[in-house]
C-alpha cells in the first residue's frame with residue numbers, strides 16, 4: 001500500500017503550524033475583549049441544514065459539498081461554512097431564551113470540493129464570529145472594530161472595508177430595487193455573459209458581482225442599491241457610516257457587493273489589508289436577519305463574518321519563536337531524567353537527549369534547541385552535587401548547587 005495524502009488536503013506542522021497558532025491566539029485574545037465565546041459545532045450536519053441555509057443553487061451547496069451517507073442512508077454533509085451550524089446550535093440549544101443577545105466565535109476546518117490551487121484546500125480553516133439579537137448598527141460597528149483590532153494584532157497593514165447595504169424584504173425596499181435593476185439590465189441584456197443573461201430573471205443582484213469583464217463594465221453605471229433602500233434600512237446604513245467615521249474606520253462604498261440569498265439583509269462588507277492587495281478580500285460578512293425564519297424559528301437579528309486562515313497564514317510575518325526553557329546534558333540517565341522531571345514540574349520547558357549520545361552531540365542538540373540555558377550534569381558536577389549552567393543568551397557560565405537550581409533558573 002502506497003500512502004499518499006488526499007488531494008487538496010495538507011498536514012500542518014512546523015512554521016505553518018506556528019503561524020496558525022499565532023492567528024488563533026490573536027483571535028481568541030481580541031474576540032474575548034468583545035465578549036465573544038468560543039463555540040465548536042460538529043464537523044458534519046444534516047445536508048438539508050446547508051441546503052436551506054446556504055442555498056441549494058449556490059456553488060457551495062450545488063457542487064462543492066462533501067456528502068456522506070450514514071449507515072441508515074441519511075444524507076450528511078461536511079460543513080462547507082459555519083454560519084448555518086452556529087444558527088442551528090442557537091435554535092436547538094435555545095441560546096436566545098437565556099439572553100437577549102449572544103456572541104460566538106469559532107475556529108476550525110471547513111470542507112469544499114473545489115479545484116485545489118495555491119492557498120486553496122479542500123479542507124480549509126476559518127475564523128469567524130456571529131452576533132445574535134441586536135438589530136441596531138452598534139452591532140455592525142462592533143464586528144468591524146473587532147476585525148480591525150484583530151488585523152492590528154497580527155500586524156497586517158492598513159485595514160479597510162468595502163461596504164454596502166442590500167436593504168430588506170419589504171416591497172418598497174429590495175424587491176423594488178430589483179425591478180429597477182432588471183429594467184436596467186434588460187437594456188444591456190445581449191451584451192451580458194450567458195450566465196448573467198439567465199440571472200437577470202432568477203437572481204439579478206448576482207449580475208452585479210459577476211467577474212466577467214463585459215459584465216463588470218456594463219454594471220458600473222447600474223442603479224446603486226444603497227441609494228434605493230427603504231427608510232429604515234437607510235437610517236441603519238447612515239447610522240453605521242456615521243459611527244464608522246467617528247471611529248475612523250476606513251471604508252469605501254461598493255454597490256456591487258451583494259449576497260444572492262433573500263435572508264441576507266442590510267449590511268454587507270468585505271475586509272481588505274494592504275498586505276493582500278486590492279483584489280483579494282481577507283474575508284467578509286454581513287447581516288442575515290432573515291435566516292432564522294428559513295429554519296422555521298422566530299426572527300432573530302444576526303450578523304457575522306468569516307476569514308480564511310490559510311491565506312492569512314501566508315501573509316503574516318515569519319514567526320521566530322523566542323528562546324525558552326532549558327536543555328539538560330549528561331551521561332547519568334537517572335540524574336538527567338530526574339532533573340528534567342523536576343524542571344518540567346516547576347513549569348519550565350525542559351529537553352534532553354533520550355539517546356544519551358556523546359557530550360559533543362548533546363551540546364550540538366542543545367545549541368539547536370532554542371533554549372535560554374543549558375544545564376550540564378557531568379561527572380565532576382555530580383560529584384560536587386552541582387550543575388554547570390551556560391546562559392545561551394549572553395554566554396555566561398556558572399556553577400550552581402543542584403539543590404538551588406530552580407531558584408537559579410527562575
Ligand SMILES: [Zn+2]
Nearest residue numbers: 168173230233
Ligand atoms: Zn429595507
Ligand SMILES: [Zn+2]
Nearest residue numbers: 193196210215
Ligand atoms: Zn456575467
